[in-house]
Each structure stands twice: as C-alpha cells, then as structure tokens.
Amino acid sequence: MKIIVLGAGAWGTALAISASRNPQGHQVTLWARDADQAQAMRTQRENARYLPGAPFPPALQIDCQPVSELVGSLAQHDLIVVGSPMSGLRGLLTSLEDCSIPVAWLCKGFEAARDASYGLLGHEVQAQVAPHMQAGVLSGPSFAQEVAQGKPTALVAASAHAQVREALVQAFHSPTLRVYASDDVVGVEVGGAVKNVLAIATGLCDGLQLGLNARAALVTRGLTEMTRLGLALGARADTFMGLSGLGDLVLTSTGDLSRNRRVGLALAQGKSLQQAVDELGHVAEGVYCARTVVQRALGLGVDMPIARCVVELLDGRMQPAQAVAALMGRDPTVEMAS
Numbered sequence: 001m002k003i004i005v006l007g008a009g010a011w012g013t014a015l016a017i018s019a020s021r022n023p024q025g026h027q028v029t030l031w032a033r034d035a036d037q038a039q040a041m042r043t044q045r046e047n048a049r050y051l052p053g054a055p056f057p058p059a060l061q062i063d064c065q066p067v068s069e070l071v072g073s074l075a076q077h078d079l080i081v082v083g084s085p086m087s088g089l090r091g092l093l094t095s096l097e098d099c100s101i102p103v104a105w106l107c108k109g110f111e112a113a114r115d116a117s118y119g120l121l122g123h124e125v126q127a128q129v130a131p132h133m134q135a136g137v138l139s140g141p142s143f144a145q146e147v148a149q150g151k152p153t154a155l156v157a158a159s160a161h162a163q164v165r166e167a168l169v170q171a172f173h174s175p176t177l178r179v180y181a182s183d184d185v186v187g188v189e190v191g192g193a194v195k196n197v198l199a200i201a202t203g204l205c206d207g208l209q210l211g212l213n214a215r216a217a218l219v220t221r222g223l224t225e226m227t228r229l230g231l232a233l234g235a236r237a238d239t240f241m242g243l244s245g246l247g248d249l250v251l252t253s254t255g256d257l258s259r260n261r262r263v264g265l266a267l268a269q270g271k272s273l274q275q276a277v278d279e280l281g282h283v284a285e286g287v288y289c290a291r292t293v294v295q296r297a298l299g300l301g302v303d304m305p306i307a308r309c310v311v312e313l314l315d316g317r318m319q320p321a322q323a324v325a326a327l328m329g330r331d332p333t334v335e336m337a338s
Helices: 010-020 035-044 067-076 086-095 122-129 144-148 162-172 185-207 212-232 237-241 243-254 259-268 273-280 285-300 305-314 320-328
Strands: 002-006 027-031 061-063 079-082 103-105 135-139 153-159 177-182
Touching: 002 010, 010 027, 010 144, 010 162, 035 061, 067 086, 079 086, 079 162, 086 103, 086 122, 086 285, 103 162, 122 135, 122 185, 135 162, 135 185, 135 243, 153 162, 153 185, 153 243, 162 177, 177 185, 185 212, 185 237, 185 243, 185 259, 185 285, 185 305, 185 320, 212 237, 212 243, 212 285, 212 305, 237 243, 243 259, 259 273, 259 285, 285 305, 305 320
Parallel strands: 002 027, 002 079, 027 061, 079 103, 103 135, 153 177
Antiparallel strands: 135 153
8 A cells, every 4th residue: 555644743653654564565655744854754764853762664755745735646645644633634634625535534632613612523624624535533542652662552443434444454454553443433533532631630630649449430430421422422332432432541541651641640740731731742632622522512411520620620720639529529420320
C-alpha cells in the first residue's frame, strides 16, 4: 500500500513508523506542516520534537509541501491518515473534500464550539465539510511511544464504509499491532473523546492520594457516564466494553504516559491549568473538549457529574477537595442509574 500520514505529532509519527515496518512493505510518507520540523526529521531520522528516541525506518519518507500542492498527488495513494489535533481536522478534511480514496483521522475529542451551541465529533465535522468522503477513525488504547517501540497494541478501525475499514486493517495490522474493525463510528469516537476528560479526574484522584478504591470507583462510574452519552448520540452499548471504551479509559486514566492524567496530577498539586498545560508541551485533548462533552450531555438530558466537576476544576470555579466532596455528597442511587 501507499500511505500518507498528514501531521507529524507524536501519534501520527508513531503510526507512520509502525506502517513503515509492516511486513507487507508499505510505502509510507509522513507529512509535516512545518518545513523546519520536516527538515530536522530528514536530517535526524527521528521526530525529536514530539517523539524523541524513536528512529525512523529507512523507507519512511518526509514531505512538507503546502497542502494546496499536496492534494493533487494524493490520488496516487491507497490511504490518507489525518494525524492532526481535533482543532486541525476541519481544515484538512475541507482540503481533502474531493479525494476518492479512503481517509481516516486519529484525533480523539470534540471540536470546539463554532456556530452551533456545541462542538462536533470527527464524523460530524466530516459530514459537514466532506459529506461524500469515504472516511473513518482509527482509535483505541495506545501510547505513541509504545507503538513506535513495537510493543503489542490493539486498535479499532471504525467506519460506515467497508472499504475504509479494510484499508486501515491492511495498512496497520502487523505482528505487533492488531486492528479490529467496527462500524460503530459514534461509539468509538465518544469513547475516545470522553476518556480524556475522565483521565483528568483520575489523575486528580491519584494526585490527592485518595487510594485505589477511589480510583476504581471513578473509572467505573466514568465508564457509565461515557456509555450514557454514547447511547444518547446513537452508539451501541457493547462498543464501550471494547478497546475504544473501557480499554482506552483504563489506559489513559492509569498510564503514566497519559497527558490528560498528568493534567489531573498537576491540578492536585495546586498548579494552575496553564502551568499544567505548559509543562506538557503537547496537546491534552481533555482540557479542550471537557466543556463540549458537558454541553452535549446537557443538551441531550444526560447526567455526567464527573465530567461536570472536571469542567468546574478547569475553569477555576472549584478546588480539588471541593470536587471530591461534590461527587461523594451526591444522593444515593442504584448502580446503573445516574
């Protein structure tokens, strides 16, 4: 296959490295918007800015030509992978509107609210700007560093189009990366978005040293919140017990490589949100989509008390100890209810 990854952040780089090592002998290009970054990657044969210590396979090519020039050559590829943050997805999909080959994005989250009263998931953005595109999402429990190192990982390729699912499996399925197919795009995207918000809460819990009991309760009740929102948006319940639901939630909430978890840990230490974000040096999508998660939930009549407390924390309207007290002080209810 001939594959191009648009976006040289950590995750896009890791998947480009993985695909380049695939025994099927794919031709892989990693595209960077920043010409200086692209030149540095060509020279150093690694992405020192976003994924240091992960050498590029010899076959991996680097490109940085302007998007307007790049689009004309994309028809020569078998798969386009958009590796931008959620904030860049709309612009890239707009540029790719007329592409007839499969397109998939990697970002997890909700777009910031625009003209509507709430932000959109990736497939909703695509429906607006490129409704005829054969598209989908690649998601699941995965840290870029481990994928680049070739450590065992499992992902989900979700699309309404069999052609897209098959292209993603063929591109990335390998001895170290297992790719499962799903047609529940809504469920996979909701899981990928909401787990980032819940990971901030879990980081806060661990930073306050509330104990393993508290962490288990938070992750479990967070999964319930995630599922409620997903069902209200049209997802299937079983998706949330899979890789892009429970799997990604557990990884992002408990793994020390999780950026969103690290935000919660920093807030528990008394640092400001700006200090927490500055220390990361990378995007933590949960910070930017938490408000949208709560907005969508409110609009659908879905109760998400954990996500709501995260927003209060991020906006500085609640202190960590107050968030714990608010959650523990809720009225008793049955387990599967709100």
